Amino acid sequence: MERLENHGIRPVEAPRLPRHKIIDVVEHRSGIRLQPLRAWPAAGRTDATLAVWEHWAELPALLRRVPGPYRRHPLYSMVCWAAEDLRSGDERTVTRVRRVIEASDLIFYLSGNQEEIFLAHGARPEQLVEVTFGVPTAFFTGDVGASRDVDVLAVGVDRGRDYKTLLAAAGTDLLIDVLTVPERLRALTLPQNVRPLGVLRPDRYRDLLQRTKVVVVPTHDFAYPTGQTVALNAAAAGCAVVVSRTDAMSEYFSPDDTASMPGVGEVDELREALVGLLHDPERRLALASRGQAHVRAHHTSDLMWDQIGHAIRAHLAAR
Template sequence: MTTTTARSLREPRILGLFDHHGILDRAAREAGRPHVPGPYRVDLLDELGFELKTIIPARDRLHRKVRDVVEHRSGVDVDMPLRAVTEAWRADVVFAMFERRAQFVSRLRRRGLRPYADRPFWAVTCWWAEELLHASERTRESIRRDIEGIDGLIVFSENQRSVFASIGVPESKVFPVAFGVDPDFYYPVPETKRRFQVFSAGVDRGRDFESLVAAARLVPEARFDIFTQPGRITEPLPGNVTLHAPVDIMAHRENLRSADLVVVPTHDLAYPTGQSVLLEASACGACVAVTSTEAMDQYIDDGVTALAMPLHDPSGMAEVIRQAHHDPGLRARIGAAARQTVVDRYSFRRMWAEIGALITGSGASRDS
């Protein structure tokens, strides 16, 4: 039996390079050991017709110390790819999340070093496009060279194709995939007591809380509750705004269910910052108002599944928030449509089925 025939009789084997807390292989799961999800629920690949193999990040104190010294001096993450060499020989494809997990493998492949040079190599990129918009020519060239050693880039918004094209990356190498959440975890509970009129949450640099606070001053009849890290908002707050520290995932879900209106105010970045909260809240059946940007617009059907707010415009944001605050019927219609859209189009299972098919060449199609 040829190698090609043998592979066709089994599930495609994916070597995953990413941080996680101990994703279990099939045998361990079948033996009843506790389930541990991966980032963005990448562990679902192993339930969708693919065999996922992973490498546990360094845990031993001495191991971590040596790794940190080596990687600080080299400037790239080398520990995980080197420890994954045996699994790489067995893999049909190597898959990295995110940029820092891809760089060293890319450089090995560019030098023709096996086993990585003999395997297709794909990566999810979240931040390269934004970095390219502001980087020096030296950094842009370094990113371009790293991308040379990658067969395909997975991104979560269509607009990033043109950003990568600006450094000569062919559009055919960039594969936009719609992001997802877990609608079986984030789901509506209609009897949940409403505790928030206007709710917002987030800790990443893409949040435009400054504009939201300014908008809150213009809507004094509504209460605003913002969950973010201490010190993120330093300006004096109006009396209708309350700050809270971030909460765990269970409390976050309850907060989304308890909100009349969820607001996601963002800056204009190359990637769709804030899409997780948008989709989580939508899956919970909440009405969401979100800043309209080129990266985020593919996730928004304004007036149908969400309400679009103008960028860096407190007065325009206040108008959208005030309309939703005073119209419970509008909020209910948008929340119901948003929930259905997440179930149909933005689930983690759909996302990983598409990515798995793309990176293994097992039947996915896309626009060229």
Template structure:
């Protein structure tokens, strides 16, 4: 394909990702008919790319066969297999997330077309953590897959060092994580009010430290939304709630005087979704300072930094914020402005699109 011919049509991107009905070129229809993809990958269409998703498995027999095969092989194969025809016509294949890249990479390694002939890219959330702290076998499997990738998109620049240890640093592209700022917006405070709210179900949440901080601040009420068995024997000032729907989650963010995101120190930015969602809602938010989250923290201006695994330090930050409404208003307003400028999904996928266009033809 010549450069002149490529310029005449959009870059064709085979998208390997789970979704609930994203359709090719759906951006041409009315906004209410658009189906969002994970992390709003559908916004690649607005960047002028021809995003070609694979339809989700619908039939009961199809789903059963898929589950049996993928369980026995340990490889997410269904989307890549059904994408063979489109891969032959694609300019690039983009996996979302790591598990979608394993089979295309294995086929390339064995020089099996069409995946052997098309550039491969992947959005990675967990590989860096698994490279640093996984088993030797796990690390070797990631290295084999990463070696076949042309681009590895990550949401924090600190991950480059982990990929360097397996010889893949030159493939890594940092893009800022984003939020749907048109959905998460400031609004009149919801009732009843929540004094301090925390939410999350991923392994990166450090609710133990937060609960210890709550014991040190019995005058402050905490509402934590997570799995029912995640926290045992909470103090009287901590109320536990199960995970909620997205609309209720947004209401909870808007109802909170302070949103707290306590995390462990992982190689990838854990907690950034809730952090940015709360910031987009104009709420004062406190998050644990880690290397992976450094791009998203501006302590005292757009959010508040919490010390890692330090209940006393967390309690001090919470107590100061709860006692200072002016601080919360100032930080919340700056947070919303920062999201609009730097942390939208549109910016995320704009930068991905630019990197994909820059890929050399294979």
């Protein structure tokens, strides 16, 4: 948010909505987050609303239908999962996403392959702003040539992870540490060479990346670039990255140039990629070096928020 201030945009954050059983019940039954209700007074003193992730845009989208501050000024929605929800969600989910699309003046999204999905569900071309997702490379940093004692690390908690394929590729000899929540692995049988580590604080996670040779991000083929945060963080920290070759992720990395990219669900390709990098240090270091340079040049959080800031200023000026 501090980056937006460079563009003359001063973010105002609403007070947190206190937790209450009634609030929990309403959110559970409606699927809509009520936090924006606390922003109602602040919204009357601002020029626009910026919802970072679509679940925070759903209530402002509804409130644009009634008199009040949300109707008077623009709604800008930064979305992640929306295109996949439109493609494969149930009727209720699709309705909620389409409501956000209809109500938003600008929709910031994270990979170009999603544009056709949005247009097919009523979005207007002038609403759509593709932005290049970025990570805080000043925090996630590391020396590519440093001594590293962790062979393979898998990271991720979202629904896009394909840990079933990873376990099949691990066999009985690849030592793989996994950072995720327990429920992501609950239905799977872990061999002794795959060790669950739970989740870590950001600083401990960064320190672990700096000790890791290869970070693997196996994913399903979703419309959005699932796994991009982990893959970019890992590359920035000097790890060699193995990530599934989806349409969305192919906009972030180039196969065998900035990452190794086996096919989605391809067990043999995934195992070959991991074994090959572990057994060929020269190739691994070269891949890690190119990946790190790529992320530092094209995928920083500063660049992402600069793009969003420019778009917001241009839209407000045009009004």
